[in-house]
Amino acid sequence: MADPAAFEQQRTRLWAIAYRVTGSVADADDAVQESWLRWQGLPDGEVLDPRAYLTTVVSRICYDQLGSARARREVYVGPWLPEPVVTESGPEDRATLDESVGVALLTVLERLTPAERTALILHDVFAVPFPEIAEVVGRTPDSVRQLASRARRRVRAEAPRRSVDRDEHRRAVDAFLTAVMGGDFDGLLQVLDPDVVWRSDGGGLVTAARLPLLGHEKAARFAVLITRGYDPETMSLLARDVNGAPGLILTDVTDPTGAPSVVFAFTVHEGRITEVDAILNPEKLRHLARPAR
Structure with a gap:
């Protein structure tokens, strides 16, 4: 079995990716759990770069989830908003807000195609290279670059102006x-x-x-x-x-x-x-x- 400690080192990052891609706490939890099960099935030492491997696995799971989620949201009653993440008030020395997880931005991301959303989040938020994203969405790196660019333009045009202070x-x-x-x-x-x-x-x-x-x-x-x-x-x-x-x-x-x-x-x-x-x-x-x- 692959080293459990290597997975635990990536768990927080994997959940952050899954939540931003899906906009759902439950779906993010399920994606991380499924990633863990797949990791357990690997022989120890088979994966040389656990970070890259697990990023691809959890992203692919979430990308597949988006298709069915999109269909459910088309018949959703009233406005659809993401499942919120609620914590105690943040430290006073944290001067800026993380726009990538804001409810307003996640709502705008709903208007993108699954491929656009996945490409934009992985590249712009988590700095995943285009060739690795291409493996997730089944496109060429050049095509993924165009997906991210198109999504970026749309988000800039449609996202509300927002203070990060x-x-x-x-x-x-x-x-x-x-x-x-x-x-x-x-x-x-x-x-x-x-x-x-x-x-x-x-x-x-x-x-x-x-x-x-x-x-x-x-x-x-x-x-x-x-x-x-x-x-x-x-x-x-x-x-x-x-x-x-x-x-x-x-x-x-x-x-x-x-x-x-x-x-x-x-x-x-x-x-x-x-x-x-x-x-x-x-x-x-x-x-x-x-x-x-």
Whole structure:
């Protein structure tokens, strides 16, 4: 059996690749697990470069997953948003945000073909050479280079303008939290960009807007509605990092699983919130439940 330690050295990187390619925590977990099973089946010493080999394996698994995932998302009810990654707030000395894992960018990547998405992520985010990517997507290196270039142009054209300054992002989210908890409509108008887009992903399983809300007045009214149903005895709205950037989670403290009811991700530009992505689909939040005792 191949050396387990060599796989463990790559596990974090493999999951990072899988999540960015699929936009799904569950699919990323499955891809890494399948990579581990394939690694176990190899004779010890057969692979000279575990990093390159495992990158190709996990990328190929994810590339194959994208075909069926794309079909499922074509019939998805309402806006589709990626499964969020929620952590405690990041260290204050981390000055910039990782754009490659942001909810806004992952949503734009959904509009690419599987080959374009895979080529762009592997090359631009993980510096995988084009010949290695060619093995993943079954194209020539020149063709892969063109795929990545086309995808890059499209992302630049369609991705929202976004600050990478962590402090600027946090200030806007803090101002949003203060205004929404205080029912301050004017305060919300100040922190929300006039052309803000509010997307709600309920997946048809919970009540959520089927179409994005456009404009700061509509978004502010919707945000104020949240506070009307907010019971401080049973609910908590907490600051957390969502996909590496300051965000918020709404949790019902009476829920024995501890999974959030809503995860909010924000896009900030020039001190104002330009996009709010609210993930309510319980199937996308299940992985955030507390581990069973």
